[in-house]
Amino acid sequence: MSGKNFYLPLIAGIFIFFTTQTIWADTRVEDTFNIETKEVTKRKKAPPKFKLVEFTHKKHNIEYQISCGECHHDKDNNPLDLKLGDDVQRCVVCHTKLKKDKKDRKDIMVLENAMHGNCISCHKKINKKAGDKKGLKGPAPASCGKCHIAVKK
Ligand code: HEC
Ligand code: HEC
Numbered sequence: 001m002s003g004k005n006f007y008l009p010l011i012a013g014i015f016i017f018f019t020t021q022t023i024w025a026d027t028r029v030e031d032t033f034n035i036e037t038k039e040v041t042k043r044k045k046a047p048p049k050f051k052l053v054e055f056t057h058k059k060h061n062i063e064y065q066i067s068c069g070e071c072h073h074d075k076d077n078n079p080l081d082l083k084l085g086d087d088v089q090r091c092v093v094c095h096t097k098l099k100k101d102k103k104d105r106k107d108i109m110v111l112e113n114a115m116h117g118n119c120i121s122c123h124k125k126i127n128k129k130a131g132d133k134k135g136l137k138g139p140a141p142a143s144c145g146k147c148h149i150a151v152k153k
């Protein structure tokens with residue numbers, strides 16, 4: 001192997017390293033993931049009683065044709081006009097309350113209420129359209145056990 005060729009893989013390696021670094025600089029979001037806000041400790045007590053179903057983030061956006069702004073909004077609750085790869089703040093950044101307020105059980109700044117408000121209200125609408133009066137049964141999961149699956153011991 002001549003000296004010149006010897007360095008080629010190394011140069012290629014450096015090139016690949018730097019290009020992938022730029023790709024990774026964008027916010028990566030998994031196509032499918034479990035929404036498990038680490039600040040929420042309740043569910044995490046060992047052994048955890050429930051786990052959350054996987055959330056098909058990409059499928060919701062592409063297949064179900066839901067725009068980013070239907071779920072992601074700014075500090076004034078205005079929908080965000082985003083494109084894939086854009087940074088977004090996690091819900092818990094603003095919906096910081098991790099426990100329900102006994103006096104105001106519907107306080108939207110409570111993370112659980114924000115999550116349920118987003119996911120369940122849309123799912124209920126879909127199920128109502130599909131013919132179920134209460135919106136609990138149908139194509140979109142709207143009852144507790146469909147999203148929070150009990151973990152068998
Ligand atoms: C159906 C609702 C919904 C749609 C549509 C949606 N997202 Fe999300 N997205 C979420 C939820 C919920 C999370 C998890 C947030 C959390 O963990 O606090 C999330 C997480 C993310 C994250 C990761 C944030 C982090 O730091 O972990 C990014 C980036 C993101 N979304 C961008 C987008 C973009 C860009 C679009 C449109 C192309 C989009 N989302 C469409 C609900 C949605
Ligand atoms: C930058 C701060 C911020 C982030 C990040 C944020 N929210 Fe909100 N959200 C707000 C504010 C402010 C309101 C309005 C509260 C009010 O009306 O009193 C709100 C309202 C809501 C509502 C009620 C909507 C309505 O119009 O009635 C839902 C549901 C909600 N957020 C869910 C989410 C979810 C899910 C996420 C993460 C994907 C998220 N929020 C991220 C600040 C934020």
Ligand code: HEC
Pocket residue numbers: 035053054055056059060064066070071115118119120122123126139140141147
């Ligand atoms: C704006 C509407 C909308 C919002 C918001 C939304 N979904 Fe959905 N979701 C849908 C639709 C549409 C379907 C597909 C129903 C069907 O099969 O026809 C669906 C299906 C699902 C399914 C079953 C099929 C699959 O793709 O896994 C799960 C689980 C689910 N959603 C979880 C969530 C969670 C968790 C959230 C909140 C973070 C959420 N969704 C927010 C519209 C929404």
Ligand code: HEC
Pocket residue numbers: 035036037038040042043052111112115116119120123141142143144145146147148
């Ligand atoms: C469409 C899916 C969906 C349905 C239906 C649903 N949840 Fe949730 N729930 C979520 C998501 C997403 C979170 C946020 C988890 C996080 O941020 O870590 C959550 C959070 C919670 C939390 C707070 C912390 C924890 O233990 O995870 C409780 C308690 C809870 N849900 C109970 C319920 C109950 C009771 C019902 C039925 C009345 C229900 N949920 C229905 C998706 C759902």
